[in-house]
Amino acid sequence: MVTTLLAMRISPVRVGAVIGRNVGALRSGPSYWLVLVSGFFEPLLYLLSIGVGVGALVGEVPLDADRMVPYAVFVAPAMLAVSAMSGALSETTFNFFFKMKYMKTFEAVLATPVRPMEIAFGELVWALVRGSLYTGVFLGVMVALGLAAPWWALAAFPVTILVGLAFGAAGMAISTLMRGWQDFDLLSTGQFALFLFSGTFSPVADYPGVLQVVVWATPLYQSVELVRGVVLGDLGWGLLVHAGYLVVMAVAGLVFAARRLERLLLP
Amino acid sequence: MKRFGDFTAVDGIDVSVAPGEAFGFLGPNGAGKSSTMRMIACVSMPTAGELRILGKDPAVHGSEIRARLGVCPQLDNLDPDLSVRENLTTYARYFGLSRQEARRRAEELLEFAQLTEKAASQVEPLSGGMKRRLTIARAMVNDPDLVLLDEPTTGLDPQARHLLWERLFRLKQEGKTLVLTTHYMDEAEQLCDRLVVMDGGRIVAEGSPRALIERYSTAEVVELRFGVLRPADLVGKLEGVGERVDPLPDRILVYTGDGDAAVAEVHRRGLAPSSVLVRRSSLEDVFLHLTGRRLVD
Structure with a gap:
């Protein structure tokens, strides 16, 4: 991957400039802040209503064959993974698409020495910064509510960055395929389905056999399993498989997005 | 030569512009001016033929060439999320200028574009003429050797046009090479040392404004x-x-x-x-x- 980057002649200064533009936009007015802050609340509200609220009725659920955990402890890491996903996706789909198609931001940027791959890189890093703000605060809430041990919470932080990276890259790739706003309905429906059925609110082991296979193949399931394993200190080799899945997703998404951007913006 | 599928936008043109020259592409809508400008700006590759910008091949050295270009596109693509000043400093950063250098350059250009008082304003409330001046100022942020202006004064009132012409004339006097498109004849007569008239993707006439009038009228x-x-x-x-x-x-x-x-x-x-x-x-x-x-x- 390092050699690929060298071959693409990525300049850190120019990637930094692309990120700097977004920092500038954040400084300029309250509207972007509102968007930013609101994204944090959704997973938190689900954690409180379903994790804690419904959890009081459910009691304990099996984590694996020999360990039972309170329902809120089961749901919290899943909401953490969801928060990493939606932080990265909202930046790389909605905002990215808007900048590309309507604000013509990238058109202006490409009249400078900045290359399409550098735009993709900068936007992805920015999405990660945004996602990390969400997951960092969310981890703090989890520790405060006694849903995670501080050290495991700390260990889970870089894992959420990996989740953000994978979803951010995929989101950017999807954005380059979007025809208009109507396609975003499709995307949010897909995102909601992932949110409900990725072992977030009930163990996937309870699903019918075929569906288990389908769920296994989806990225949020992989993320939830990885994050839950680390947050609950339930380590095993299986976690490396989940991590590998996300790395492949990140690289594939980024390469695809950069190629498509080149074709869209430099016809 | 530039084709988009079956459509030929630029059908074989042969032009060379000398350093320090002000050169114009004239033609009706759809003549191929903007496609030509995009190729010169190294954001669109020719389908066939040879293109050298500042002595280099855009297919190989696109990024290096763009580092020495100043581009003012036909439609303003200023960043509405940033203030007037930030539009300049952010753009300077894309060219690799340091933060300090970017700020210094931005102040100079705000002065040049008569926008110093609007420096902290957002872009949206600016008038058409102000936006245009800001776009041209932004194009100058890297002190370019070659400035590309695609219909620089379209849609502006006479006062704004004359102010812009005066600014562009100053650039010309500084020795910058200007390449512009326009369908305003007075603009071409004011600014261009030499120009070509394009129609249907081809060049139909070439010369100085005076020479063209003598020859064709x-x-x-x-x-x-x-x-x-x-x-x-x-x-x-x-x-x-x-x-x-x-x-x-x-x-x-x-x-x-x-x-x-x-x-x-x-x-x-x-x-x-x-x-x-x-x-x-x-x-x-x-x-x-x-x-x-x-x-x-």
Whole structure:
């Protein structure tokens, strides 16, 4: 991957400039802040209503064959993974698409020495910064509510960055395929389905056999399993498989997005 | 040469621009001017043919070439999320300028564009002329060797246009190479040392504004109006007056070396125009002669 980057002649200064533009936009007015802050609340509200609220009725659920955990402890890491996903996706789909198609931001940027791959890189890093703000605060809430041990919470932080990276890259790739706003309905429906059925609110082991296979193949399931394993200190080799899945997703998404951007913006 | 699928936007043009020159592409909408400009700006590759910008090949050295270009696109693509000043500093960062250098450069350019008082404003409330000046200032942020201006004054009021022309003239005096497109003939006459007229993706004429007028038009033009009489019915009676007679729906243009003599001849033939205007031939006459009067867009 390092050699690929060298071959693409990525300049850190120019990637930094692309990120700097977004920092500038954040400084300029309250509207972007509102968007930013609101994204944090959704997973938190689900954690409180379903994790804690419904959890009081459910009691304990099996984590694996020999360990039972309170329902809120089961749901919290899943909401953490969801928060990493939606932080990265909202930046790389909605905002990215808007900048590309309507604000013509990238058109202006490409009249400078900045290359399409550098735009993709900068936007992805920015999405990660945004996602990390969400997951960092969310981890703090989890520790405060006694849903995670501080050290495991700390260990889970870089894992959420990996989740953000994978979803951010995929989101950017999807954005380059979007025809208009109507396609975003499709995307949010897909995102909601992932949110409900990725072992977030009930163990996937309870699903019918075929569906288990389908769920296994989806990225949020992989993320939830990885994050839950680390947050609950339930380590095993299986976690490396989940991590590998996300790395492949990140690289594939980024390469695809950069190629498509080149074709869209430099016809 | 530039093709998009079956459509040929630029159908083989041969142009070279010398350093320090102000060069114009003129032509009606759809003539291929903007496609040509995008290729020069290294954001679109020629389908065929050879292209060298600042001595380099855009297919290989696109990024290095763009580092020395200043581009003012046809439609403003300023960043509405940033203030006027940040639009300049952020753009400077894309060229690799340090933060400090970017700020210094931004102050200079705000001055140049007469926008110092608007520095902290957002972009949206600015007038069309201000946005245009900001876009041109942004194009100058890297102190470019070659400045590309795609219809720089389209949509502006006369005051804003004259201010912009004055700024562009200053750039020319600083020794910058300017390449611009326009369909305003007065703009081309004001700014261009040399220009080409494009139509249907091809070059139909090339030269200095003066030389083009001498070659494709006459020294003077007489505009005759005949009240309710239809110009098309009167053309026969004007045959032989001047070098060429061009009937428009509302008036008749007579191209001639000597306007007063032509007017005298018109009266001698017993015609009584309701109004007569003798004027010097302009680039607009050349343009309409070469590219026709039909609407193409």
